[in-house]
Amino acid sequence: MDIVQSMQIFVRVAEFGSFTAAADSLGYSTPHVSRSVSELEVHLRAKLINRTTRKLALTEVGVRYLERCKAIIEDLKLAELEAAGAHLEAFGKLRMHSPNGIGHYHIISLIAQYSELQPNVDFELNLSQVTPDLLAEGYDLIISADSRVPDSGFIAQSLGTTYSVLCAGPGYIREHGLPEEVGDLKAHTCLRLHDPAFPKGWEIDGYDMDEIISPRQTFTVNVADSIAQAAKENMGVCLIPSYVAAASVGKGELVRVLPQVRANQRSISVIYPSRHFLDAKVRTWIEFLKKHLPERLMEDERVLRSGASGILTPAR
Template sequence: MNQLQSMRVFVKVADLGSFVGAAGALDLSTAVVTRHVADLEARLGTRLLNRTTRRLSLTESGSTYLERVRHILDDLEGVEQMVVARNHEPVGTLRIVAPVVFGLHSLAPVVQSYAARYPDVMPDVTLADRQVDLVEEGYDVGIMVTRHMRSASIVTRRLTTGYMTVCATPAYLAQHGTPTRPEHLLGHPCLSRPSEQGGDERVFTGPEGEVRVRPSNAIAANNTEMLRQFALLGMGVAILPSYLIGRDLASGRLVPLLGDYRLPQIEITIAYPSRLHLPAKVRTFIDHLVEYFQPGQPSSRDRSATASAFAVTALDPAHDLPEADLHSEAVRPVRNAARTRSAASVSASSPI
């Protein structure tokens, strides 16, 4: 028989002084209750109860055993209650992983608003420009591109769709001209991370259909924040995630280009290790992310211009993939004027 159940039965028999009383309290038959106590005594090799026709009494060993068993069962109940509470109430440490530039530019306000809502949760944020195995490395939540999941046990939830933005400084365009078609990029130095598939080829979709070009990079860099700095210095035409340059577009420091064309989109997802018995801290953080990044939600309307250029990025360092259009209030006028997706968005390039 189950040893813990036998211990519970023994405690109930000792408290009530009766096998029949314990059987009624535990909704068991008297024979089953008797068997549990007998199994305990056989396991321990000692008598725990003195039995007479009129009453039961504890032996010396039974008294000692009862005292210790009470502590064990109380501790076990406390642990179970703690685990249940952690699964139903948002408490404990929440381990989050995201790419570096996304974390530096976009993640902090989301975490701050979540922590304010759930003060018993302590966010533990890791920024990593590499593929991450959530299960092996013990993360609760990751922000990444679905197709780069490395574990079959990973569960994903769609957050938004991503795009990239072609842009340059007004001074650069005044000196070198404004490209209006993807082919025009061949005459300009390009600032972007290379795509893993197809080398540096870029595939645009426009009025005439698909257009493929292979612009030449002006300089190599493994970080899109560095490429942004180069773009602001007028070193060429940049292809960058708009969440990174949302404020630059809104202020006019950078100008969105090729408004009639769009680079391939990609689905940006939240990832977590399992759907079974999902802890409340994970469930509420996922819901908070979705609420925060979906257009029309109160949280998105309440953002400041600085905090509005948010997005989600992938964890794959080999890709420079599209970022999500999040309908940022800060950049909507620029986007509408240029007929391009220049809203706060998501890059799927990991080292960004």
């Protein structure tokens, strides 16, 4: 028994006051309409319509049930219109996940800009280093800053590429000197960032970093902002993502070390379940990301290049 269809038939019978007229308006046979109402009464264990040879009359229960049915059917129509229009107008809550660094330095600012264009979209942003299960945790999309995007069956669109750079605090450089080549790092304190995307730590092409970096663990942390802060405190040399480094290098709080080195290359991607029936809020947000995030990553590049020319001459 299709309860919704039976309710619609009952409403039409009540409105027309006739099984035959209701059947004609719906394109059903009169016996089908009569049987549907009877089955609905059996299902409810209540008499809805008193039938005589000349007319139909709703019972007291039928009158109350009719109003409920009309409200439910109207809600269903509104739900259908809302769902069907979701691909046309951006509205509702958008749940997304991003890694800490890219989220803090770029995604939040982009959300603010997007919200001026689409004020009916609310964002719920989760920041963490651990990539969640997109479907199980109910996200509309996730931003990935992994070196490799897993083959998950989801849609992944590239938003650009980034890399990590070596930095140190001005005070540390004045005291310990500026390394001129990668091998010189043996004589320096190297701070460690625990990054799930790079479990081996520092990855610089052509070098076995395990042989260069001292195994002595002076400081290890799992958030790039924190390792950058440690470098600002002149604790040693750090390797941090370009979007974290750019903010501090631009202010002179950190100095580029070995500016020719680009380590821990990574891709920035947006990952979502499907292209089919994509909500307008998801579609327009992805389009906004694809247009504006690469611009911000290029600005990071510009800042890092300008900060690589030697803003500090270390004392020897």
